[in-house]
Amino acid sequence: MDLSIFLIQVLNSVQYGLTLFLVASGLTLIFGIMGVINLAHGSFYMLGAYAAYTLTSLTGNLFLAIAPGVALAIVFGYVLEWIFVSFLYERSHLQQVLLTYGLILVFEDLRSLAVGDDVHGVAVPAALSASIPLGSTMTYPVYNLCISAACLVVAALLFVLLRHTRLGMMIRAGASNREMVRSLGIDVGMLFRIVFALGVALAAFAGMVAAPASSVYPGMGNQVLILCFVVVVIGGIGSVTGALVAALLIGFVDTFGKVFLPDYSGALVYLLMAVVLVWRPAGLFRETTA
């Protein structure tokens, strides 16, 4: 394999892994803190991508789409938690699975009603549409580098939020011992609502920035959802660091798998998960509380 091709695959892996991380980090926080298995999380990625498509065609520019898109996602997440998800805290995992599966069906159909079932492209903003030459014949689109950069910035902000703010402290405390947080007099309902809205916003943001590179298509959310499950299983529930490591790992395995074993690349990621399960059933970074 020649060096420039190798470099391109590395860049692709990182971009894929970081996008996955943004979606999975919300999922792992929602599991870890609220104890809710949210199948509809992939739908937020899908809705983000479709929001990018719709808002870009309205405003003419992806940049102008992202800010209102994220604001919408936060409001959407907040309301959704309030109406449906808050209902699930005292319910079994089984009922959580069913209700959030019902939400997927509703979201997919509303998407179909609103924009149809066609595959759409989203224009790359003109300022970022250039390509960087790599080696003598290959080029790499600037926009894809920007996706990685944007995801890195958001990931860094997320870590700062979690490590160095009061809210982050409450979230981390909630992830390791929910009952204790409740008994310390923290408004757990509010905390849950914020975490859920944060998760929705992260997933929708990932969908929006990835839209020009991946195009926008029905079912895109489910694909991401299942990979995010793998990320969470490998990284350990509730661990954002684990999600980062696992997402990058999957990015590399999937991207290089497509190069070396194209027929089996879809399965490789799951084999990786099987290996981790045998080795460490609770994931690589599970913070043990008991």
Place this chain on the structure above:
Amino acid sequence: MTGVRRALPWLALTLLVALPGFAGKFYIDLFAKIMIMAVFAMSLDLLVGFTGLVSLGHAAFFGLAGYTLVLSAPDKYTAASLWTSLPLAVAASTLLALAIGALALRTRGVYFIMVTLAFSQLVYFVFHDTKLGGGSDGAYIYARPKAQLGPWTPIDLGDGTQFYYVVLAILVVAFAFLRVLLASRFGHALSGIRSNEQRMRALGFDTYAYKLAAFAIAGALAGVAGYFAAIQFGFVNPEMLSWHESANVLLMVILGGSGTAFGAIVGAFAFILLEDAFSLATRHWLLLMGGFVIAAVMLLPGGLASAGERWRHRATASSDG
């Protein structure tokens, strides 16, 4: 009241036996499909309702059996033999269930749900991405399996009515099998695990082995359902293994009320009839289905069966007062 309840399965059975006598081909096919799905739902109920294991990857065993039928035929125009392809299909599903179960049962709760989902997705990708079973298009089954025993052919699966009765017989046998299994020491151990696994382990039960056995039996039974589903549909494709299929069968179990083998049958009937009614009513039937599922979880946590129970409860309460 208990008399009515005890008579209900027999009444249902009588109706099902008599159905081909008065219903047209459309209904015979529809009910055969429902009964196949009922077997599938019962197999999942063994895990969800009786052992307390929520699996979101059950379609893997269902679909694999269908694919095994396709792969066991010499070519796509020549029928496979029922006597070799059915055991082969069930064996394949059982082995897959043992493999997936062995890994997935190392985890519990939310992890278990995600891991079963992910492994079924692995099987999905194997059939979706490779040429093994026709890739993403799947494969057609032009000739239904032959049930030939030497010179004698006892059943013709190509005949709609005979196929219907074979499926009905399988449903009855599967139902009886589950009842016997659950009444056995093994079944009691499973319900012990469901209510308190820690205690069962303290009592000296190897709970992992029990759960794995339940997982394998459920996989085998799902395989039986998948085999006959493939015959009835006349084709297999990766959708048969997809997690939507797994979620749908989970819905059937819950709709009927988990933890009662009969509930799974009721759930399969309700789900497929609803699906048909919604898809006839509008192209956007998923919206109705999704809304229905959400409402069912929020309003009827115990399933449709519990709605009757509750109603009866209220009726007796008001007649007392």
